[in-house]
Amino acid sequence: MQSNQESSSMEVDVATSEQKVLPPKPKFEPLKPHEMSSGQVQFRKVSVPPHRYTPLKKAWMDIYTPVYEQMKIDLRMNLKARKVELKTRHDTPDISNLQKCADFVHAFMLGFDVIDAIALLRLDELYVESFEIKDVKTLRGDHLSRAIGRLSGKGGKTKFAIENASKTRIVIADTKIHILGSFANIKIARDSLCYLIMGSPAGKVYSKLRAVSARLAERF
DSSP states (O other): OHHHHHHHHHHHHHHHHHOOOOOOOOOOOOOOOOHHHOOOEEEEEEEGGHHHHHHHTTTTHHHIIIIIIISEEEEEEEEEEEEEEEEOOOSSSSTTTHHHHHHHHHHHHOOOHHHHHHTTHOOOOOEEEEEOHHHHHHOOHHHHHHHHHHHOOOGGGHHHHHHHHHOOOEEEHHHHHHHHEEEEHHHHHHHHHHHHHHHHHHHHHHHHHHHHHHHHHOOO
């Protein structure tokens, strides 16, 4: 009886020792960016509107240099299709660079300066938001013209004041408005522009902006 108990305890010990011996963990090399999409080349195409064709020609090297040399993304202008085409390379350090570059080129097409749009490549939390005046209030004829005038101000004074207070960049292209900045700052600029469209005088909007920007300065 005693010998049976000893043999069973030995079996348990052997079984537990066998369980402890595990094969070594596999060590996988990190995937390279171009291997993440099964080795396929990723593409993006950005349309060039007719009125941005000449500015694109003038600023081509300013756009091409950071995209090709720093972000390691191939870039070319398709003259037939009138589109800027971007694609990844084997030495692209991050697959998200392609979308960043596409956003950068798109921001330039919307009317932002290269110096401002290039911030999209440098910072992750920047966005471009677009809306139309008719989304806020339905205006026609002279009323619409006056609203656009209120947004810009004399010599662009109102627009610059909103940009400086909210740390954003604003493009007013006819009835379309594009804002480049961080999420919170875009909201501040958009609210100010909406007040102006609704008919608020510029002085009232300035005072609200001052209060909001002071609150932001306290928070950070």
